[in-house]
Amino acid sequence: MKPIRKAVFPVGGLGTRFLPATKAIPKEMLPVVDKPLIQYAVEEAREAGIEEMIFVTGRGKSAIEDHFDIAYELETTMADRGKANDAIAGTRFRPGDVAYVRQQEPIGLGHAVWCARHIVGDEPFAIFLADELMIGEPGCMKQMVDAYHQTEGNIVCGYEVPADQTHNYGIVDPGEENGPLVEVKGLVEKPAQGSAPSNLMIPGRYILQPEVMRVLEDQERGAGNEIQLTDAMAQMIGDQPFHAYRFGGRRFDCGSKSGFINANIALALDHDDIADDVRAFVATL
Ligand code: G1P
Secondary structure (H helix, E strand, C coil), X not given: CCCCCEEEXXXXXXXXXXXXXXXXXXXXXXXXXXXXXXXXXXXXXXXXCCCEEEEEECCCCHHHHHHCCCCHHHHHHHHHCCCCCHHHHHHCCCCCCEEEEECCCCCCHHHHHHCCHHHHCCCCEEEECCCEEEECCCCHHHHHXXXXXXXXXXXXXXXXXXXXXXXXXXXEEEXXXXXXXXXXXXXXXXXXXXXXXXXXXXXXXXXXXXXHHHXXXXXXXXXXXXXXXXXXXXXXXXXXXXXXXXXXXXXXXXXXXXXXXXXXXXXXXXXXXHHHHHHHHHHHC
């Protein structure tokens, strides 16, 4: 079995739901407490043993490249002042462990992933959607990689949501269950309200075989007139093992304003230095 060494981070989206905040900065750079969303995803990948990070970017996303680079002025000034720079330790990659490829037009998640095909090559890989913030012990992708060692094939994360939210997401048509592993019989992107095969949505974490790139090559446009990853994955069911992994940790949909605010409050309560202040303030509201 080939190990999961590479992660793809599609970060080319326009972030229109967060305008005007995201007019000049990528939505993936919005901070939850003191760290941008994209760094949570990168750290989750590292925890899962993934070392090569592939960002699929677009115009206006250069802040992400700068974030994961050396900041000479900042680091030299901090060193001169005798300040430790532990706070930025997680923003560094080993030389050559990061690659950037551009998605020239935002025509869907499937298209974004396909833009990384040459760098992914012929091996299984992970995908992270950074606006889904997944908090677990161990992290979500580490749990999925552990499950992958049993199942091989393809695994999507699965997370139960109320029925009135299923039309916003990719949804699993579930088969047999074995602990947290659910056989995937079908996948549907943004089903019309009342037509979803289950409440099990896909919160932006995937382990896929490289064959998905071949499927994406000819993938026609689907929901929202976009080239959908979900549609390409659906075509692979039956040819290779396909499972959903029910994640039991916390999930915050930081692509929505309320999810983003909830994440900030919840994670602030995990920071000992500010938890009491924040808790006391929230209680006054
Ligand atoms: C994308 C995927 C969808 C997934 C969702 C998670 O949708 O297409 O399958 O459930 O992310 O947030 P988007 O939010 O880009 O519309």
